[in-house]
Each structure stands twice: as C-alpha cells, then as structure tokens.
Amino acid sequence: MKDTQPIYRDASRSVAERVQDLMSCMTLTEKIAQLGSCWVYELQDQQGFSKDQASALISQGIGQITRVGGGSTLAPLDSAKMANTIQAHLIHHTRLGIPAIVHEECCSGYMALGATCFPQIVGLASTWMPELAEQMTTVIRTQMRAVGAHQGLAPVLDVARDPRWGRVEETFGEDPLFASQMGVAYVRGLQGANLRDGVMATGKHFLGHGISEAGMNCTPVHLGPRELRDVILMPFQAVVQQAQLASMMNAYSELDGVVVASSRAIMTDLLRDELGFDGLVVSDYRAISMLYDYHRVAGDEAHAAYLALNAGIDVELPTTKCYGSPLMQAVQSGLVSESLIDTAVERILRKKFELGLFENPYVDVDRVLSVYVTPAQRQLARQIAQQSIVLLKNDNQVLPLSKTVKSIAVIGPNANEARHLFGDYSHPAHIETLLEKQPELATLLKC
Known part of the structure; x- marks a missing residue:
C-alpha cells in the first residue's frame, strides 16, 4: 500500500485546505499550544539548547519563539543555528511537527548583536523620504530572514501628540497623514512582495497608546470619536488597506474606560470588520496578564x-x-468555547503556511554572514542619518552664540558616549546596557 502524506504537508494544496486539514488532526491541547509563546532562554541551559527544557515546555508545539537574537547575546551565525535547532525539535519531537514563528524587535533595525543599527524612527521621519524607510526595512528583512526570524514587532504607528511620552522617538511624529505614508513604506519593505521571503510587520499599538494620560506608558487614554478616527486611526488604516499589514499588536492602555486588550469593539469590530484586517493579532508583552494583575478587570488568569x-x-x-493551563481551565468550565480557540488557531496556522515554514523551516547558516553589516548597509544608515538632520535658524539670538565662537562645550552623560545615541530598540541600548555597569558621572566633551 502506497503511503500518502497528509494534506497539510502538500505544498500544492491551497493554504485554506492545509489549515483545515491540520486543524482536523489537532487535539485541544495542541491547539492551545499554538496560542502561546516562550522566550528563547526558557529553552536553554548553560550548555545551550536544552532538550529537557524543550520537552517540558513545547512538547505539544508552540505558536511563537520570542527573540532568539534580540533576547540574547548570540551573534548572527549562532542565532541562526539556535533557530534551526528549535525548529528541528518541534518538527521531529512533536506529534504534528508544526514549526514556530520566531519574532524579533526591529523598530530601527533588527535588534540583535551584529545587525545594522539605523537612526531612530523619529530621525527616519525627519528625512521626509518614505523611500528610505522602505530601503531600510528591506535590509532589516534580509538580516532577519537570514537568521530564521519571521515577524518584526514594528512599526510603531502611534501619532505622537504628547512630548512627555517616553516613546515618541519610536514614532513617525505628530502628523497622521505623514505617519501613514512612512508606515506604508516601512511595511512594504519589511514584508516584501511575498511573505515566503518576507517578515511579518506588526503595527502597534492599536489603539490610542501614544496619547495616554500624563505621558505614561500604560495610563488611560481619553479620546473623542472624531479625533480617534480622523487622527489616531489613520496610520493603522493605511497600512492595513494599502500595505496588507500581516500582524497587529494591542495597546496596553484603557480607552475611554475600556481596556483595549479586553475590547472586542476595538480589536474585532473596528480592526477586522471595519478596517478589513485579516492578519494575526499578538498581545503586547504581558498585556493579557495585565488584565488580571494591573488593570484588575479579570478575576484570575x-x-x-x-x-x-x-x-x-x-x-x-x-x-x-494565561493562554496555557488557565485557558484550558476556562474551556473546561464552559467560559471559553473551543470554536473561539479554533478561530485564533486558524489565523496562526494560516500565517505559518503563508511564511512557507512547513516547506522551509530552516535557514542556510552558510549565507548568514554575507548579509550582515555590508558596506551598502552602512552607507544606507549613514544616508538616513545625514538626511535626518534638521537645520534651525538662530533668529534673535535664541541661543546666545556669537559668530566668533570657535568651540562649544557639550556637557552631560551623553556628551561622549555613542551608545546613548542609539534608539531605545537597538541591541546596544536595549540589551548591552543591562549587562554592563554604566558610568554615573557626567562627562564633558569640547567640540
């Protein structure tokens, strides 16, 4: 009798057929596993990848792996090898062999050791050149896919209207139309012409996150319906309808008294039914747990x-x-229907098929170094930095500088520390600063 492979393994079948076939094979436990994620370090011990820890955590599969490169100090080649090892474990040591989506941060460059650091997004916006945004994210896509990463948690599409908000630097600024144009270019470069070679872009933070009370990151947002739609929604609508955004991330905050992560009116009725978004929605980090331990709108996990x-x-x-044993308990108690889980799992599997993970779960480690920090990539980063410079006039001696001044003293902790000039979502700023004791004394640089 001739062996036949299941439909979900047959690349000649449609994505819809493959998703439905795979869904029909899955147990409830395996479905719930696809809704979850784990940090790369949860699968490691001091010797590297741990089969024992992997067997304990991902024996039923997993939806996503968090930041193989960006959550570690692995160099690009080692990061690619680690991603391959994790995928091999999932394929050969789980019943259905479903690969994982690896996600990373990539606001102003792939946030990993050895990747190209570009100017922060507010600087990119200052170029007024969407074509540079697309060129930048094309580089990011190339570097991420080379090491086995499939989803980038960017761009930030929040419209910056409150300078007190500490994440203004991650945005395209205060103008919704311009943020829309830059966002569309960013997404097109990151996703490419086809997700099989692209990286899923993730618009964030849906919705209203950038104008929270007092400029704090998780405080309430107070918005009228007109400002919400005419200003705040515009960049999100643009990337969904003009660039086919693949993924969206919720805001941490509550919007007019309703926590966004719990709002079907925002995350489904507005996002999917009205805007026409048909991609994957991922939670901001810990946003689901925060419904219980921060916002207190949930009684338990x-x-x-x-x-x-x-x-x-x-x-x-x-x-x-929350999307582990607590979710299973919610199903068993009748709080959650299995059909609700099925809807989410279908979206996850659809993206895994569209990314080509079942045909090509691994990366070619021999190719990795050829796409990292090339002269062309360095030149692009320099070009963006040069184009981002804004020339201001010193009318009426706003700065008390005479034309005879030959040197200026730059004073403070940022005076002679290049690392402090990196964006907040760059490896030197985000990871390396956690590993080294930073100088506490102010410094002075004479220029």
Whole structure:
C-alpha cells in the first residue's frame, strides 16, 4: 500500500485546505499550544539548547519563539543555528511537527548583536523620504530572514501628540497623514512582495497608546470619536488597506474606560470588520496578564484569557501565562468555547503556511554572514542619518552664540558616549546596557 502524506504537508494544496486539514488532526491541547509563546532562554541551559527544557515546555508545539537574537547575546551565525535547532525539535519531537514563528524587535533595525543599527524612527521621519524607510526595512528583512526570524514587532504607528511620552522617538511624529505614508513604506519593505521571503510587520499599538494620560506608558487614554478616527486611526488604516499589514499588536492602555486588550469593539469590530484586517493579532508583552494583575478587570488568569481571546487577540507574548493551563481551565468550565480557540488557531496556522515554514523551516547558516553589516548597509544608515538632520535658524539670538565662537562645550552623560545615541530598540541600548555597569558621572566633551 502506497503511503500518502497528509494534506497539510502538500505544498500544492491551497493554504485554506492545509489549515483545515491540520486543524482536523489537532487535539485541544495542541491547539492551545499554538496560542502561546516562550522566550528563547526558557529553552536553554548553560550548555545551550536544552532538550529537557524543550520537552517540558513545547512538547505539544508552540505558536511563537520570542527573540532568539534580540533576547540574547548570540551573534548572527549562532542565532541562526539556535533557530534551526528549535525548529528541528518541534518538527521531529512533536506529534504534528508544526514549526514556530520566531519574532524579533526591529523598530530601527533588527535588534540583535551584529545587525545594522539605523537612526531612530523619529530621525527616519525627519528625512521626509518614505523611500528610505522602505530601503531600510528591506535590509532589516534580509538580516532577519537570514537568521530564521519571521515577524518584526514594528512599526510603531502611534501619532505622537504628547512630548512627555517616553516613546515618541519610536514614532513617525505628530502628523497622521505623514505617519501613514512612512508606515506604508516601512511595511512594504519589511514584508516584501511575498511573505515566503518576507517578515511579518506588526503595527502597534492599536489603539490610542501614544496619547495616554500624563505621558505614561500604560495610563488611560481619553479620546473623542472624531479625533480617534480622523487622527489616531489613520496610520493603522493605511497600512492595513494599502500595505496588507500581516500582524497587529494591542495597546496596553484603557480607552475611554475600556481596556483595549479586553475590547472586542476595538480589536474585532473596528480592526477586522471595519478596517478589513485579516492578519494575526499578538498581545503586547504581558498585556493579557495585565488584565488580571494591573488593570484588575479579570478575576484570575483564566478570566483574563477569556477576555483577551474574545476581544480578538490570537497569540500571547512574550511567554505563555494565561493562554496555557488557565485557558484550558476556562474551556473546561464552559467560559471559553473551543470554536473561539479554533478561530485564533486558524489565523496562526494560516500565517505559518503563508511564511512557507512547513516547506522551509530552516535557514542556510552558510549565507548568514554575507548579509550582515555590508558596506551598502552602512552607507544606507549613514544616508538616513545625514538626511535626518534638521537645520534651525538662530533668529534673535535664541541661543546666545556669537559668530566668533570657535568651540562649544557639550556637557552631560551623553556628551561622549555613542551608545546613548542609539534608539531605545537597538541591541546596544536595549540589551548591552543591562549587562554592563554604566558610568554615573557626567562627562564633558569640547567640540
């Protein structure tokens, strides 16, 4: 008798057929596993990848792996090898062999050791050149796919209207139309012409996150419906309808008294039904747990899982807390229907098939170094930096500088520390600063 492979393994079949076939093979436990994630370090010990830890954490599969490169100090080649090892474990040591999506941060460059650091996004916006945004994210896509990463948690599409907000630097600024144009270019470069060679862009933070009370990162947002739609929504609508955005991330905040991560009106009715978004929705880090331990709108983790899943959040990041055993308990108690889980799992599997993970789960490690920090990439980073410079006039001696001044003293902790000039989502700023004791004394540089 001739062996036949299951439909979901047959690349000649449509994505819809493959998704439905795979869904029909899955147990409830395996489905729930696809809604979760885990940090790369949860699968490691001091010797590297740990089969024992992997067997304990991902024996039923996993939806996403969090930041193989960006959550570690692995160089690009080692990061690619680690991604391959994790995928091999999933393929050969789980019943159905479903690969994982590896996600990374990439606001102003792939946030990993050895990747090209570009100017921060507000600097990119200052170029007024969307074509540079697309060129930049084309480089990011090339570097990420080379090491086995498939999803980038960018761009930030929040419209910056409050300078007190500490994440203004990650945005394209205060103009919604311009943020839309830059966002569309960013997404097109990152995703490419086809997701099989592209990186899923993730618009964030849906919705209203950038104008939270007092400029704090998780405080309430107070918006009228007209400003919400005419200003705040515009960049998100543009990337969904003009650039086919593949993924969206929720805002941490509450919007007019309703926590966004629990709001079906925002995450489904507005995002999917009105804007026409048909991609994957991932939680901001710990946003689902925060329904229980920060916002206090959920009584426990099972209730938080129900609220988020019902709202329309498909994947819990960065690691599984609520979308694991608490979600299973919610199903068993009747709080969550299995059909609600099926809807989210179908979206996840669809993206895995569109990314080509079942045909090409591994990367060619021999190719990795050829796409890292090339002269052309360095030149592009320099070009963006040069074009971002804004020339201001010193009318009426706003700065008390005479034309005879030959040198200026730059004083403070940033005076002679290049690392402090990197964007907040760059490896030197985000990871290396956690590993080294920073100088506490102010410095002075004479220029």
